[in-house]
Amino acid sequence: MSQESAEPGDDAFRQAEKGKPARADAQRNLGALLDAALAVFAASGVDAPVREIAAKAGVGVGTLYRHFPQRADLVGAVFRREVDACADAAPALAAEYAPGEALARWMQRYAAFIATKRGLAGALHSGDPSYSCLPDYFQARLVPALRQLLDAAIAAGEIRADVEADELLNAAARLGMQAREDRPGHAERMVALLVDGLRYGAASAIPRP
Amino acid sequence: MSQESAEPGDDAFRQAEKGKPARADAQRNLGALLDAALAVFAASGVDAPVREIAAKAGVGVGTLYRHFPQRADLVGAVFRREVDACADAAPALAAEYAPGEALARWMQRYAAFIATKRGLAGALHSGDPSYSCLPDYFQARLVPALRQLLDAAIAAGEIRADVEADELLNAAARLGMQAREDRPGHAERMVALLVDGLRYGAASAIPRP
DNA sequence: TTAAATACGGAACATTGTTCCGTTTAGCAA
DNA sequence: TTGCTAAACGGAACAATGTTCCGTATTTAA
Known part of the structure; x- marks a missing residue:
């Protein structure tokens, strides 16, 4: 999203909202998810299985959904x-x-x-x-x-x-x-x-x- | 489908291939499936559930797959x-x-x-x-x-x-x-x-x- | 009328999206 | 360092949907 405002469902949102920095592992996983999603989207399109992205990032699907409640959130990010x-x-x-x-x-x-x-x-x-x-x-x-x-x-x-x-x-x-x-x-x-x-x-x- | 040539997976194909007319119920169901698919596609897009189309046509999903082995066959028809x-x-x-x-x-x-x-x-x-x-x-x-x-x-x-x-x-x-x-x-x-x-x-x- | 061929229906299986909750861990204070 | 708490994690469980398979029903032709 634009630099000035994040949206619900995006981790940056919570961070900006409460002024509290995200936990180190959360930041790491967020980056890993974005990297994995980039690779998987390029290989299989935006409809690629969620599990595949989570696996490539080395996290569980629960973690993925925590960061990106909707698929569109991940795609957009x-x-x-x-x-x-x-x-x-x-x-x-x-x-x-x-x-x-x-x-x-x-x-x-x-x-x-x-x-x-x-x-x-x-x-x-x-x-x-x-x-x-x-x-x-x-x-x-x-x-x-x-x-x-x-x-x-x-x-x-x-x-x-x-x-x-x-x-x-x-x-x-x-x-x-x-x-x-x-x-x-x-x-x-x-x-x-x-x-x-x-x-x-x-x-x-x-x-x- | 086109008048001059049907493709594999389409019922008209078999008919043209073997010169044998399709069974009466098969013809009827084929028409019902096309009518149902037309309505469902218009209402829900081409990704609409297969079951919904079969139900609307009053046939089982097996029948649908018999006539159109791939989703694209149905969409194309x-x-x-x-x-x-x-x-x-x-x-x-x-x-x-x-x-x-x-x-x-x-x-x-x-x-x-x-x-x-x-x-x-x-x-x-x-x-x-x-x-x-x-x-x-x-x-x-x-x-x-x-x-x-x-x-x-x-x-x-x-x-x-x-x-x-x-x-x-x-x-x-x-x-x-x-x-x-x-x-x-x-x-x-x-x-x-x-x-x-x-x-x-x-x-x-x-x-x- | 009967038998073979064909088609039917839907249960069963496979894949994928989504939720939920017990477990683990990072951050912090004593 | 140790212990506590809130946050985050992981994956099992559930739901929705695509696909296959086979026992049953129907049509067709002899």
């Missing part, structure tokens, strides 16, 4: 954690690489993130209110992150200036989703192509056809 | 049956109404069909190969049906000529999907608006902006 990691990668890449290169690398990072989300898209649009806030979080975190990279690259004259962050994010998501096991590297190449398109006509915005 | 009904409605409407009116009525029919398919969209794109042929069937049946109506209306000078059947089909699907219980009639009005858009500038295609 994993999702947000990954969105955050992806968003945070933007300034890190910007600090290490030239603007254009940072942008290209971040787009690959983002597409790879999307590729692991097969099955989640369906859940997101399933009408389940538990998931309704996730798309907003997604937008709120990633659009500014990308915009920073874009602006820097534009300022450096490395890319054209006539593309918006949100449309680029959406386009890359479409490309990232079509990752297939029978076409390794396809999505990556397409995203790279997209970024090369930005480079074409750099510093002198080509009028749209 | 119901889907195709409805696609066929929708496609067949086009010539029927064309025979009864003026071209423009027939088109308008069919678009409503189609949007209503889409509205009942919540949840199926997710299954369709889930990557399950059992569903992979359904979108093709959908296109193959409905695009020609709509094209007939469009061509007739264009020939009669009732609508403009610069819209393709597949794009119109897709647009109406988007509108049909957003049917909400809190906004009765919303999707219908939007589809009607879309059709009125076709009427604007009839017989003298307005150049696109």
Whole structure:
């Protein structure tokens, strides 16, 4: 969830509510559950058996349900954690690489993130209110992150200036989703192509056809 | 299912294979199952309990599994049956109404069909190969049906000529999907608006902006 | 009418989500 | 260090649902 407020059923909630730090083992297990869920979701989708996640984390199912009373709580927590990691990668890449290169690398990072989300898209649009806030979080975190990279690259004259962050994010998501096991590297190449398109006509915005 | 070829696990398959007509009770139960599944899917989505469908059809679960060994077989059969009904409605409407009116009525029919398919969209794109042929069937049946109506209306000078059947089909699907219980009639009005858009500038295609 | 083939029904089994409670452990005070 | 308490843990038990299997009933054809 957003940084300022956690929701019931999430451990951070209780901690913020009562000002009492969670017990050490509880913190450890929470992290283990998120790690395990990330791996299992990627391998088997968001409908993977709860027991499998608990087993991979080395805890009992009771512990899992203590931390995440509803399945959506776990899915949301994993999702947000990954969105955050992806968003945070933007300034890190910007600090290490030239603007254009940072942008290209971040787009690959983002597409790879999307590729692991097969099955989640369906859940997101399933009408389940538990998931309704996730798309907003997604937008709120990633659009500014990308915009920073874009602006820097534009300022450096490395890319054209006539593309918006949100449309680029959406386009890359479409490309990232079509990752297939029978076409390794396809999505990556397409995203790279997209970024090369930005480079074409750099510093002198080509009028749209 | 499709008229020309059934697939393994579907009863019509065995019938076509061995040239032997199915037993009378088997035919009856097959129809009852399809009717029941249609109703239950519409009410509870394609993940509705198998027992509920069997009960509604007045048969045992064993009978259901005999006819449809996999859940996808049942979903596909119901889907195709409805696609066929929708496609067949086009010539029927064309025979009864003026071209423009027939088109308008069919678009409503189609949007209503889409509205009942919540949840199926997710299954369709889930990557399950059992569903992979359904979108093709959908296109193959409905695009020609709509094209007939469009061509007739264009020939009669009732609508403009610069819209393709597949794009119109897709647009109406988007509108049909957003049917909400809190906004009765919303999707219908939007589809009607879309059709009125076709009427604007009839017989003298307005150049696109 | 009778017998074989076919289909039926639902009990039984398997898998997975969810709850509950006895047991264990971390944190703290004496 | 020791003992206490609240918190957390683990997994058995329960519930819901998908799937299989086989004894029984029905249809069909000779």
